[in-house]
Amino acid sequence: MRINRGTNPADKECMKKFTQWVLDIGDNEIERAVDGAFEDDICIPAEFCNVGNENYINDMINNTFPEFAQHFSEPTYLSERAILTPTNSTVAHASLTDIMTFSRFSALSDLNESRYYWTIRVRAQAIWQGINVQTKVFCGLNIIFINDANHKIHAFIAATLCDKFKTDLVKGGIYEISNFYVKVYNGDETYRAIRSAKHMYFNNDTVCTKEVDTGLKIQPLSLDLHCLDDLEILKNDNRFLIDVVGVIDGKPTKFEYKTDGVDRSNVKFTLTDGSSYVNVTFFNEFGDSLLKALEPKLKEHVIIIIASAKISQWNDEVNLTNDPATRFYLNCTHYSVNTIRRSIAESTFYVSTEIEEIEKEVPKVTIKQLLGLKADYIQRTVCVKLSMKKIDKTMSWYCNYCIPCNVDLKLENYRFKCPKCGRMKPYPDRRYEFFMLCSDETGTIPVMWTDDELTRFTGKSVYDIRAVGDGDKFPPILLQFEKKCYTFTVRVSKENVLEGSNVYTAEKVSHPEEISATHDPEGKISLAIKPTDNSQISSKFQ
Template sequence: MSFIEHSSLSALNDSRYDWTISVRAQAIWQGINKQTKEFRGLNVVFIDDENHRIHAFIAATLTDKFKKDLEEGALYEISNFSVKFYKGDETYRAVRSGKHIYFNTDTLCSKVVDTCLKIQPLSFDLYCLDDVYALKKDNRFLIDVVGVVDAKPTKIEYTKDGINGSIVKFTVTDGKSYLNVTFFNAFGDTLLEAFEQKKEEPVIIIIASGKISEWNDEVSLANYPATRFYLNNNHHCVKRIRTSLAESTFYQIDFIEEAEDEVPKFNVKELLSLKDEYIEVNL
């Protein structure tokens, strides 16, 4: 590789476009207009050696130039791109960042076999399962979680408006809370196929970029085009849970002891001297 100065993802801003970054493509998915089914372009989540992540967008008119070389997990050197800040009204973002990358006609994207920078295979912004319930009204972001699959996923087939579909439902726990998960159609089938290949029990799943949904007052996590899952991955968060399970410290509930209000003590003389205001408020 040539001696080119590489910027970290955290340093990017919209003051210039001649940036160069060294990154790994963690997730790649198509952007499809939900109403018209029109292909809008390609979306990518990139990570760097500092475990920072950023979303990148490649418009439909440019995808032919880049799509043949884009591969999840591969390393890239990318130069000459635009950086834009979110306006604030965008929904279901895969990365909790205030900015994202836009490829343009001058952008260069080269796959590299190796890099002097150590870029992890995966990076997540993990939330406790309790947080999912608090975020159910916030549709700005997708969410990453990790947990133990509480029971083997089950498939339910259905017909709606003459169209056949299916859902795969299961529950995950982080030892303190439980969360229902629903994967739809082909994505759910992919999960079932992956489960057949996993021998280590219990299965620990990382769900990246899951969509929080609520139906009939039930909060659950569903799949979205950006969603990925990883079973028994080598990520440190999975190792930590596996160790906790082995040490029987996983299923624990933290109780916050509330201090009892101390009952005030008075003698007869003090009671007789109390003012009406104190009696009304404190007794």
């Protein structure tokens, strides 16, 4: 037996003492332990022990087998190193077998493009299909893998290889995966599920073996949680999806409609973290799955984690929608959920700020005052009481829009195109975009009603009206708003204050009051319109 030589006199003396002690054990010259459990138990001098450190076994392995993952296949490297234990049971007790086994797994943070014969041990946190948006053709499987260090990586299996792996790959399963490619993102990708600079690809040589969860613990979820306040900062960054957590405020509402004869739906709700609120919309089957999951939980606070949500915006208001990678978890076991649950129990979850109290007292203004508001009113709401005498039946009453991007489409060469994502929409989705020319004693402005408010007043969606009406012809049901007075709650935008736009969006509309007179000037009205970017209106209202 050889003992490494020390690098200084003190080390050499220590090695000499340790060597003699080991030899004395072999010669049966060590006294037995007085309080030992067995007759052959001996006492190990404290100077030869390193049990004060929680990870002393890891330290021992790392010192004996440095950079094991890079050298485990080299015979010389292994032949020069050994960890001695008295019995096999001691090996099992110290978990040396497991630790040595897992030392051959590479950390996700160490993966790079230099080779493909990597081996990792990971859990499949999420699996979803990749579908070509234009052709609807299946492209392959996407997986989010996490390891015992709680690191994540996005993996892709091409459609031609899926038959080899899809049977064994299940959400939550733990796998040993070997021989795969690692690539760095180009930088122009959008809506990535993980904020990592690299991802992995399966190939024909890839081996994926499912394991029993008996080794080092891998958490079921690895999240990169953001505060809801961060969404305003991140709204223009479409590189990544986002993870958030909060309480569902109120009851989610389902809306059903048709697009070119196809039944569609969405489920809308508000998410809060106690101090901030954000609107969330889940579409079609994903929204239905949320409602189904909520059925047994309606009588309690529902804390939801939304992983890989997409940030979008409408009228400068941030909201969240679902992407194919999006997953939700209700009242799950996670530190963030436990923190919120404890905060609710201690009545410290909901936070009222001085700004919020001021916002509740919505000031009432006239049109003249509204048009004169300054920059300190940007993103604040005001109330204005207006009347409308007559609706122009020749005006547009709905728009075509891109649901994921939440923006109106533009017509280019007789085809609809989204100005944000650049995709062509041969069968565009539609929503109300209805402008009314409203007046009071101080002036006249165009007011745009939101899709939600018009659906609430009419009880019908655009698709319902077009299904029973005369195509694009102005529907009679919208004439019900004539000769009535409404109190509009409008949000003042930066376009209104800084760019001179006189088009205002009504976030809320009161129940109407019948009017017998009008504040409109005598004769026909010709009002020059300075629209916002969201407007689809002509340059004049007649």
